[in-house]
Amino acid sequence: MVGDTVLILAIETATTAVAVALHDGDSVVAELTVAQGRRHAETLVPAIGFLCAQVQCSVSDVTAVAVDVGPGLFTGLRVGVTTAKTVAMALGVPLFGEMSLSLLARQGGRPGERVAAVIDARRNELYVAVYDLDSSGGVVEVLAPMVAPADMVRGALDQWCPADTIVVGDAVEQLEAFAGSGWCHLGPRYPSAATLAAAVLPRMCAGANPHPNDLELVYLRAPDAQITWSNRHGVAT
Amino acid sequence: MTVVLGIETSCDETAAAVVLDGREVRSSVVSSQIDLHARYGGVVPEIAGRAHVSLITPVITEALELAGMNHTGAGIDLVAATIGPGLIGSLLVGVSAAKALALVWGVPFIGVNHLEAHLLSPFLENPDLELPLVTLLVSGGHTLIVHMESATSYTVLGSTIDDAAGEAFDKVARYLGLPYPGGPVIDALALTGDPESIRFPRAMRNEGYDFSFSGLKTSVVNHVRKHPDVDSADVAASFQEAVVDVLVEKLGRAAIQVRARGIAIGGGVAANSALRERVAALGRRMDVPTYLPERAMCTDNAAMVAGAAWWRHPVDGDTGLDAPAWPSLRLRR
Ligand SMILES: [Zn+2]
Numbered sequence: 010m011v012g013d014t015v016l017i018l019a020i021e022t023a024t025t026a027v028a029v030a031l032h033d034g035d036s037v038v039a040e041l042t043v044a045q046g047r048r049h050a051e052t053l054v055p056a057i058g059f060l061c062a063q064v065q066c067s068v069s070d071v072t073a074v075a076v077d078v079g080p081g082l083f084t085g086l087r088v089g090v091t092t093a094k095t096v097a098m099a100l101g102v103p104l105f106g107e108m109s110l111s112l113l114a115r116q117g118g119r120p121g122e123r124v125a126a127v128i129d130a131r132r133n134e135l136y137v138a139v140y141d142l143d144s145s146g147g148v149v150e151v152l153a154p155m156v157a158p159a160d161m162v163r164g165a166l167d168q169w170c171p172a173d174t175i176v177v178g179d180a181v182e183q184l185e186a187f188a189g190s191g192w193c194h195l196g197p198r199y200p201s202a203a204t205l206a207a208a209v210l211p212r213m214c215a216g217a218n219p220h221p222n223d224l225e226l227v228y229l230r231a232p233d234a235q236i237t238w239s240n241r242h243g244v245a246t
Numbered sequence: 247m248t249v250v251l252g253i254e255t256s257c258d259e260t261a262a263a264v265v266l267d268g269r270e271v272r273s274s275v276v277s278s279q280i281d282l283h284a285r286y287g288g289v290v291p292e293i294a295g296r297a298h299v300s301l302i303t304p305v306i307t308e309a310l311e312l313a314g315m316n317h318t319g320a321g322i323d324l325v326a327a328t329i330g331p332g333l334i335g336s337l338l339v340g341v342s343a344a345k346a347l348a349l350v351w352g353v354p355f356i357g358v359n360h361l362e363a364h365l366l367s368p369f370l371e372n373p374d375l376e377l378p379l380v381t382l383l384v385s386g387g388h389t390l391i392v393h394m395e396s397a398t399s400y401t402v403l404g405s406t407i408d409d410a411a412g413e414a415f416d417k418v419a420r421y422l423g424l425p426y427p428g429g430p431v432i433d434a435l436a437l438t439g440d441p442e443s444i445r446f447p448r449a450m451r452n453e454g455y456d457f458s459f460s461g462l463k464t465s466v467v468n469h470v471r472k473h474p475d476v477d478s479a480d481v482a483a484s485f486q487e488a489v490v491d492v493l494v495e496k497l498g499r500a501a502i503q504v505r506a507r508g509i510a511i512g513g514g515v516a517a518n519s520a521l522r523e524r525v526a527a528l529g530r531r532m533d534v535p536t537y538l539p540e541r542a543m544c545t546d547n548a549a550m551v552a553g554a555a556w557w558r559h560p561v562d563g564d565t566g567l568d569a570p571a572w573p574s575l576r577l578r579r
Contacts, residue, residue, distance in 0.1 A: 050338050054345040054567045068350050083292070084335060087299050091339045095346035098303045099317050222303050232292035238285060 022089030023081030117196030252552025256332025330575030404455025439483030
């Protein structure tokens, strides 16, 4: 890789944690995670400044921005995605998005393994997806990301996941009824910014140049008012 | 010369503007979400938050380009954004964008009180206006009478104890089956009605400077229930007359008490034509200059945020990049 001309800034705010990483094309050169407090708006921008200072670079040296597009905590995602879009816009560099659930799967599994990722969606619901990890560390979707009540998620995992499936994410406790099923609850709780940077690197090296205005956040859930309105008027959301 | 980029996302307008020295508006872009919220009869916070995220970078880019600038921020000295009051999910978008720009461009970030931005908006169009000034700030979220000794020193004389004036317009419009937003619709409908036809109450008209509009809304509902055949235009005109009566009475009394050398109005309801006419007449009667902002400057915009930042920065200094948004921020009393 062209070490000295690449600097990816990765921004991760899809859960209660806030994480930032810098990747120079060869490896992660700095990473910072604050896993407590839900203070995304207060923590994120100072964290970016701090991280750049630690590796003696300026934010203006960044050549691409990566951001977790969700699903996850709406407030956190809005802070992270807005910050990522604005930094990329101001620097005139591409902005790459990656889903929270697939990042967790990359972190939690090894090549050849099946991984289920679950993130707390509040209101007794979970965001869930199941992936197979390929030989190069990439992910292949087995069950597409969706939001569902915990008991439905358990049913889906029963169907898609053999006994040795690794379960990752901050909602593993909500599947505790399955503790006896032989699943390995050993994955990471939060998506990591370092994984995010590494995940988008191949796309960047392949010359992709996505514009920051085009990046869309993944909510997987319509606003309540829209659901109520659609139900009353008999149309799909 | 100080050039400020202002950002406003406290409610349902995504806005950015470039302003020189608090008075020369180089660009002002406002992307309204009214269409997204109309079918719900009011602003839906979650829908507003989502729209802001999609609109924020295109709106900032357009404001920079219209000002003859670009994404590098060359020529921008300060970046300001509304930090409150407002919807938390909306405020965070503007605050996050402004902090990111401040970091990348290496300039200070200024968090602006949305109400101060409205209060200082007359200075944008009339930088030499005479003080002291009494300003009536009326919108969907606020109803305030403020005595301004200078651009940076003011006293709140009174505020609403229940509904804001604009909220009363929206609620009455909804009751009459009129579309959202209610303010402009009632304004237009009232033109064809008789404002004297129904005598609605004027709560607290002659006491102090506080307001109450929830009783007025209730008597409109009661009147229409009792007289189902009443002409909606007469109801709209009589209701509007009652609101404007109270607002103008208190504005006039406050202006006399503080010996104001000018009166001004601001906020979304300041676009109401009956209110503008009556405030202009009040100014003539009192023989003081009257500042009626352009209609585009009454509703939420980012030029007023950039303008307010220019006034406040020498007094308040920079805002930390670790500052939170304040959904229930108030004016300093
Ligand atoms: Zn406003």
